[in-house]
Amino acid sequence: MTQDVYKIGGIGTVPVGRVETGVLKPGTIVVFAPANITTEVKSVEMHHEALQEAVPGDNVGFNVKNVSVKELRRGYVAGDSKNNPPKGAADFTAQVIVLNHPGQISNGYTPVLDCHTAHIACKFAEIKEKVDRRTGKSTEDNPKSIKSGDAAIVNLVPSKPLCVESFQEFPPLGRFAVRDMRQTVAVLA
Template identity: 80%
Template sequence: STEPKFSEKRFEEIHKEITAYVKKVGYNPTIVPILPISGFNGDNMLEKSDNMTWWKKKKIERKGGSYEFETLFDALDNIDPPSRPMDKALRLPLQDVYKIGGIGTVPVGRVETGILKPGMVVNFAPTGPTTEVKSVEMHHEALVEAQPGDNVGFNVKNVSVKELKRGFVASDSKNDPAKEAADFTAQVIVLNHPGQIQAGYSPVLDCHTAHIACRFAELVTKIDRRTGKELEAGPKFVKSGDSCIVRMVPSKP
């Protein structure tokens, strides 16, 4: 806790730190609500707290209109819902795979793009089989189709648990199926790293549910992380705070 309790001065210090960090990673701090709360007794969570009489309602101006917030509930209730890319090809990274008695093999994961339906023939990249989806469930209820954002389990035909694993990506075999990649291009923001990063650096990359070492094969260009404009072509190194386009080579396709 702060000293004195519910200190306005301490909140202003934290507000300054958070604003600087939000700006550093490329967001506009004027549209990020920052407010003092205490979860221990629910201060400013659902209702305005009597312990922070100095805290006044704030206003956020953004595209699509403005809103006011005083509590955490206000801030959460005014988050813009993300767009659901249903028109794109199916991509579903597997979180896990189960063998369920009387049903069979059930991969589970979150639909990122596209839709998943029973009867669809899916492919599991990079090295998995192609098979038909028998059923799709979410929270123990059968679905006619699963949409982006849905965490689902789906039963597949004639596939053993050993043939699938976490990190595989399910896709529609008839609509731009996912494929293995020998290399790929990524936009990288270096948040915090001691020293300089040069070509040849090989960190472990977590992408959705995949967890694999990838080598920085080529630093293509350094860019402004807010505008995307090129700052330097073929930089020799990048460091904390930089944003860049990198050609990366995974240790396995």
């Protein structure tokens, strides 16, 4: 997950981020989602020391070939281009738990979604069903609205493609907070 991108004199473009799954090592061909930019990792560093491989939990900088600092952004996800590469989603379905919202949330609601290091406006396109928070069983189809304390299955449409994954496969890319009026109003799982 990209947290920042730097241009370092004599070295080039260096994205900085945290390894969430798998390993990152020099020579790996990575793809950055959702921009679909493919490049080779030239080197990996942590605390100014070169690494042969970075593992989950490591916060690293890695030098990439032939990519401008302007092409990469905070919130992009880099992954192995040959092994289940990350992709941008134009829409996705998630379970939403409303924690703290003063009114009703209905189709069309467009708060800010915080997902890993990305912050993006995201529309609640369709509230498909209310579900029991404990069992996950459906309690109401196509509800008009949801409110604090409710859990629901919602189809969401980000304002720009967003890299998301199922919580079961990649928990760090499947966790979200929904913000409105500078407060967290819901979480997605």
